[in-house]
Amino acid sequence: SLSDRLTATFKNLRGKGRLTEADVDATVREIRRALLDADVAVPVVREFTGRVRERALGAEVSGALNPSQQIVKIVNEELVEILGGETRRIRLAKSGPTVIMLAGLQGAGKTTLAGKLSKWLKAQGHSPMLVACDLQRPNAVTQLQIVGQRAKVPVFAPHPGATYTELEHPAGDPVEVARAGVEEARQKLHDVVIVDTAGRLGVDADMMEQARQIRRAIVPNEVLFVIDSMIGQDAVNTALAFDEGVNFTGIVLSKLDGDARGGAALSVASVTGKPVMFASTGEGLDDFELFHPDRMASRILDMGDVLTLIEQAEKSWDKDEAARMAKKFADQEDFTLDDFLAQMQQIRNMGSMKKMLMMMPGAQNIRQQLEQFDEREIDRVEAIVRSMTPHERVAPKIINGSRRARIARGSGVHVSEVNGLLERFAQAQKMMKKMAQGGMPGMPGMPGM
Numbered sequence: 001s002l003s004d005r006l007t008a009t010f011k012n013l014r015g016k017g018r019l020t021e022a023d024v025d026a027t028v029r030e031i032r033r034a035l036l037d038a039d040v041a042v043p044v045v046r047e048f049t050g051r052v053r054e055r056a057l058g059a060e061v062s063g064a065l066n067p068s069q070q071i072v073k074i075v076n077e078e079l080v081e082i083l084g085g086e087t088r089r090i091r092l093a094k095s096g097p098t099v100i101m102l103a104g105l106q107g108a109g110k111t112t113l114a115g116k117l118s119k120w121l122k123a124q125g126h127s128p129m130l131v132a133c134d135l136q137r138p139n140a141v142t143q144l145q146i147v148g149q150r151a152k153v154p155v156f157a158p159h160p161g162a163t164y165t166e167l168e169h170p171a172g173d174p175v176e177v178a179r180a181g182v183e184e185a186r187q188k189l190h191d192v193v194i195v196d197t198a199g200r201l202g203v204d205a206d207m208m209e210q211a212r213q214i215r216r217a218i219v220p221n222e223v224l225f226v227i228d229s230m231i232g233q234d235a236v237n238t239a240l241a242f243d244e245g246v247n248f249t250g251i252v253l254s255k256l257d258g259d260a261r262g263g264a265a266l267s268v269a270s271v272t273g274k275p276v277m278f279a280s281t282g283e284g285l286d287d288f289e290l291f292h293p294d295r296m297a298s299r300i301l302d303m304g305d306v307l308t309l310i311e312q313a314e315k316s317w318d319k320d321e322a323a324r325m326a327k328k329f330a331d332q333e334d335f336t337l338d339d340f341l342a343q344m345q346q347i348r349n350m351g352s353m354k355k356m357l358m359m360m361p362g363a364q365n366i367r368q369q370l371e372q373f374d375e376r377e378i379d380r381v382e383a384i385v386r387s388m389t390p391h392e393r394v395a396p397k398i399i400n401g402s403r404r405a406r407i408a409r410g411s412g413v414h415v416s417e418v419n420g421l422l423e424r425f426a427q428a429q430k431m432m433k434k435m436a437q438g439g440m441p442g443m444p445g446m447p448g449m
């Protein structure tokens, strides 16, 4: 998975303050491979990685994230952006029925979607009606009627009550049926009307012309382009053809229950600039949901854990505290025991330390250290520092033998633990000085590790 591969790449990046161009390129190369594996179209991958590379090279140093996490964050943000940012809702008509037209290749999942969408709308208090305009395939009208029955939604068909045999030789004009269907919905006061159309196995001029004419006849509020997410590299050309043909307003990804990693979503959204609105995830009427760009981004990236970690780290990172530390560095002020304690508390805020670190790429390398790490250690440090006087905290040099004994008594620990803490503090202080000279605070060291 991408997760594993990035872990391998990041192994070399750990401990670095700022990423070099070579580091960024190595990471971007892995991301490129992952996107291609997820079936994102080649030109889309190229453009995408170009943008990520640019942003990664220009990224500000972050207090909360290490450089590799920063790249993942950038990748994730860019994915969400391309996929439409926020979930886009259906635009309802101001008066009369909201007209939704479905378009897409044969087998994409339009008719199934008509049922899912109408059931979903009904549950939200709408009263949808379906219109069967696929008069090309013998079974298409019957299929929509069955779907309508299941969703308990009326279906407008060319020959009401027509028998199966009659429909095998359909004579109706799809454009006329669409027009009549929308008119019927208006008269019967349905507030939403969903128009199912015919598709072909490949993009076809006649089919597109028919779809265009239907669009012109019914003036839809939304034209939803339904695309099979397993379609792979063909997604781009199909989407571009439909966009040119019917100028769709939104995308529906179907068959997301399959193995597809969702690359088609990215390709189609990227080349058309249209938002993905819904996801279809099975053959059943309820296998349908609003599309969430952020969830799809993490599916494509396949790095859910890392993304969660990044979010937690950013959330718990106290910006004021970080700014205060940065200023201290800039002013070349001394790093005190109070600062040391504040750092430890920041780390604790990040939640269960061990669990967090275990999620990090490359964690197996430090697993042994992690296993020795004890969160209670932070409590002990806190107790010890709290037993010091304010003066002792800023000038630890004055902490002599008798002071150490007093601090140990006050915090309920052995004198050797006070000694150990003071030693580790001295080391951390040295490290902070070094970092300050390097002009890069980064993640203030994890004392004690």
Ligand code: GDP
Binding pocket: 104, 105, 106, 107, 108, 109, 110, 111, 112, 113, 199, 226, 254, 255, 256, 257, 258, 280, 281, 282, 283, 287
């Ligand atoms: P249309 O030609 O675009 O109207 O496509 P259909 O709605 O007839 O769907 C074609 C086939 O795909 C049918 O067998 C559906 O049951 C199936 N299908 C549609 N949507 C999904 C989906 O989200 N997941 C799965 N697994 N199958 C689906």
Ligand code: MG
Binding pocket: 107, 110, 111, 112, 134, 140, 196, 197
């Ligand atoms: Mg159909």
